[in-house]
Amino acid sequence: MGRTMRMMLVEDDARVAAALATALRRRGHEVVHCPTAQSALDAFAGEAFDLILLDLNLPDGDGIEVCRALRRKDETVAIIAVTARAEERDRVLGLRTGADDYVVKPYSMAELNARIEAVMRRAARAAPPPSETLTAGPVTVDTAARRVVVDGGREVALTRKEFEILAVLARTPGVVVSYDRLILAVWQTSFVGRHTLDVHVGSLRAKLDVPGLVQTVRGVGYRLAP
Amino acid sequence: MGRTMRMMLVEDDARVAAALATALRRRGHEVVHCPTAQSALDAFAGEAFDLILLDLNLPDGDGIEVCRALRRKDETVAIIAVTARAEERDRVLGLRTGADDYVVKPYSMAELNARIEAVMRRAARAAPPPSETLTAGPVTVDTAARRVVVDGGREVALTRKEFEILAVLARTPGVVVSYDRLILAVWQTSFVGRHTLDVHVGSLRAKLDVPGLVQTVRGVGYRLAP
DNA sequence: CCGTTCCTTGAGGAACTCTTGAATGTAAGG
DNA sequence: CCTTACATTCAAGAGTTCCTCAAGGAACGG
Numbered sequence: 001m002g003r004t005m006r007m008m009l010v011e012d013d014a015r016v017a018a019a020l021a022t023a024l025r026r027r028g029h030e031v032v033h034c035p036t037a038q039s040a041l042d043a044f045a046g047e048a049f050d051l052i053l054l055d056l057n058l059p060d061g062d063g064i065e066v067c068r069a070l071r072r073k074d075e076t077v078a079i080i081a082v083t084a085r086a087e088e089r090d091r092v093l094g095l096r097t098g099a100d101d102y103v104v105k106p107y108s109m110a111e112l113n114a115r116i117e118a119v120m121r122r123a124a125r126a127a128p129p130p131s132e133t134l135t136a137g138p139v140t141v142d143t144a145a146r147r148v149v150v151d152g153g154r155e156v157a158l159t160r161k162e163f164e165i166l167a168v169l170a171r172t173p174g175v176v177v178s179y180d181r182l183i184l185a186v187w188q189t190s191f192v193g194r195h196t197l198d199v200h201v202g203s204l205r206a207k208l209d210v211p212g213l214v215q216t217v218r219g220v221g222y223r224l225a226p
Numbered sequence: 227m228g229r230t231m232r233m234m235l236v237e238d239d240a241r242v243a244a245a246l247a248t249a250l251r252r253r254g255h256e257v258v259h260c261p262t263a264q265s266a267l268d269a270f271a272g273e274a275f276d277l278i279l280l281d282l283n284l285p286d287g288d289g290i291e292v293c294r295a296l297r298r299k300d301e302t303v304a305i306i307a308v309t310a311r312a313e314e315r316d317r318v319l320g321l322r323t324g325a326d327d328y329v330v331k332p333y334s335m336a337e338l339n340a341r342i343e344a345v346m347r348r349a350a351r352a353a354p355p356p357s358e359t360l361t362a363g364p365v366t367v368d369t370a371a372r373r374v375v376v377d378g379g380r381e382v383a384l385t386r387k388e389f390e391i392l393a394v395l396a397r398t399p400g401v402v403v404s405y406d407r408l409i410l411a412v413w414q415t416s417f418v419g420r421h422t423l424d425v426h427v428g429s430l431r432a433k434l435d436v437p438g439l440v441q442t443v444r445g446v447g448y449r450l451a452p
Numbered sequence: 453c454c455g456t457t458c459c460t461t462g463a464g465g466a467a468c469t470c471t472t473g474a475a476t477g478t479a480a481g482g
Numbered sequence: 483c484c485t486t487a488c489a490t491t492c493a494a495g496a497g498t499t500c501c502t503c504a505a506g507g508a509a510c511g512g
Contacts, residue, residue, distance in 0.1 A: 100344070101327075118326065120410060131401070145452075146402045146443050159469060160445040195489095196471055202490060218479070218488065385458060421500090422460055428501065444468070444499065 006030045006048065010040045010066065011055045011082075020053075023109055025188060037066045044070060048132065049077060051116065054099070056083040071098030078119045082107075136173035136224045138210055143167055150208060161186060162204045165197075169214070174226030176217045230254040231276035231346070236266045236292065237308075238284055246279075249335050263292045270296060275303060277342065280325070282309040293325055304345045308333075362399035362450045364436055369393055376434060387412060388430045391423070395440070400452030402443045 007029050011017040014035070021031045032047070034040040037058045044052075052070060056063030067079060081099035101115050131144030140149045146163060148156045158166065164186040169177055177185075179194050186197075201222060205214050215223045233250060237243040238261050247257045258273070260266040263284045270278075278296060282289030293305060307325040326345050329338060360367040366375045372389060374382045384392065390412040395403055403411075405420050412423075427448060431440050441449045 144398075144401045145449065146446060161470075192470095193472080195473090198489065199471075199491085205490095216489070387459070418459095419461070421462085424500065425460080425502090442500070 006032070006050050008032050008034060008040065008043060008049045008052045010034045010037070010053065010058070010063075012036065012057075012059050013055075027113070030188075036060045037063070040066055041069060044073065051078045051080065051119065054079055054081050056081055067099055080112075080115060080119060134167065134170035134173075136170045136226070137213055139166075139170070139208060139213065141167055141170045148208075150210060156207050158204065158207060161200045162207065165200055165204060166208075169222060169224045173224045176221050176223040178221040180221075182221060230256070232256045232258070232274065234258050234260060234266065234269060234275045234278045236260045236263070236279065236284070236289075237281045238262065239281075253339070263289070266292055267295060270299065277304045277306065277345065280305055280307050282307055306341060306345060360393065360396035360399075362396045362452070363439055365392075365396070365434060365439065367393055367396045374434075376436060382433050384430065384433060387426045388433065391426055391430055392434075395448060395450045399450045402447050402449040404447035406447075408447060 007024060009017060009021055009024070009031055011020065011033070012035050017033050017035065021033055024031050032043055032049075034043050037060050040052075040054075054063055054067055054070075056067070058066070063081070063083070067081060070077065070079060079099045080101045080103060082103050082105065084105040100119050103112060103115055131142075134141040134143065138151045140152075141163075142148075148158055148163065148166065150156055165182065168182060168185045179197060180190065183190055183192060183194070183197055201214060208214070213225050215225060217223055230253075233255050235243060235247055235250070235257050237246065237259070240261070243259050243261065247259055250257050258269055258275075260269050266278075266280075280289055280293055280296075282293070284292070289307070289309070293307060296303065296305060305325045306327045306329060308329050308331065310331040327341050329341055358369050360369065364377045366378075367389075368374070374384055374389065374392065376382055391408065394408060394411045405423060409418060409420070409423055427440060434440070439451050441451060443449055
């Protein structure tokens with residue numbers, strides 16, 4: 001029932017967005033919220049997504065245009081358009097623009113989930129999982145293969161948490177990631193003690209065995225050597 | 227945007243059916259009209275269709291059941307459900323049953339055309355190439371002939387599920403396919419337990435008998451050795 | 453209608469991972 | 483130099499996750 005995926009949520013109403021994001025995260029999805037057309041396009045340029053939930057009624061630009069732009073950049077990403085306008089003209093326009101599906105407000109989570117499932121079912125066959133290869137110094141992290149290679153040859157077997165932590169850090173080498181942010185990214189919740197993170201970082205360091213790679217910034221967080 | 231295709235129109239109201247069929251034929255489509263659930267199933271058994279326009283309100287049977295039956299027989303055909311019932315429960319049910327899209331009466335030809343185009347666009351994108359020969363290490367998978375050969379000589383007889391699983395994995399060797407994605411791709415739904423997948427992978431491994439080929443990535447999914 | 457094949461589900465057990473606590477080590481400030 | 487706060491290591495129990503074996507039921511073909 002709950003396959004997990006990376007979603008972009010484009011919605012200007014903060015309240016609606018927060019509620020939706022929470023509900024989707026509870027189902028295990030990773031949700032990135034973009035309140036404006038511009039931020040949506042920016043986010044899309046930098047990250048890979050499985051699904052885009054797009055409000056057509058945005059403050060700084062027509063959602064239809066965003067939809068068109070996204071579709072032009074990526075022909076395969078799933079797009080579900082959301083709108084308050086029930087006018088038929090809009091419905092037709094939305095579908096013609098490249099959205100895979102169309103939901104009219106007000107809608108319930110049940111309906112949205114059903115549509116998400118339908119879209120993902122169709123996409124499952126063709127969509128290659130969002131893949132990126134991250135590099136930081138001597139380590140290479142392949143998120144698609146879920147493999148970590150050190151010094152170009154030695155492959156390191158990591159557990160899930162260790163891998164997640166490394167992946168988050170490797171996404172921004174040289175940048176300090178705070179404890180809170182790291183915990184939130186890896187555990188999707190902050191119900192876990194900070195100490196737990198420390199321990200996982202410890203075993204990660206031991207397995208990678210590259211002195212000075214995973215650096216501690218006292219009182220702040222961790223950072224990967226650039 | 228008017229690619230021509232074979233459609234089945236399931237609609238009991240003769241007047242509506244005639245008008246619709248005429249309009250669709252004018253756009254170059256080939257339309258077969260089935261006034262009852264039974265005739266729809268009969269026609270479907272004998273001919274191939276690109277798209278099915280299905281009225282859910284039929285005299286001799288529940289349209290939902292027809293939808294389910296059609297989807298069971300053909301996992302790829304496009305289905306657009308049509309109904310007068312705008313209740314959300316029905317909308318959700320329709321989508322979950324296997325319909326690709328859902329139109330509520332009254333609708334205009336413009337909207338219907340837009341939805342037909344959207345569905346066909348998705349279908350084109352998702353349609354697997356008619357034939358591909360996948361290779362991953364010592365195994366060769368012929369999706370057209372549904373044959374699997376190991377080490378260039380030994381042919382392995384797989385069941386449907388086993389074959390589907392292997393085919394999905396072999397499409398992206400070395401890449402981890404998550405449980406959810408795999409289940410979605412093989413079963414088209416996620417109402418099946420994860421354990422079921424485990425068992426099928428188990429028998430797949432036993433039949434292939436290539437140690438280390440199908441790898442488990444704990445907590446994430448499976449991967450084929452590259 | 454019967455037999456076969458295939459799919460699903462469950463129980464049990466083994467291996468692995470996560471979390472937590474206590475002890476130890478280390479940096480910064482007075 | 484000592485104190486204190488913070489960070490790391492070690493170890494063990496609890497909790498997951500995965501695999502094998504086995505049985506019941508559904509679908510299919512004769």
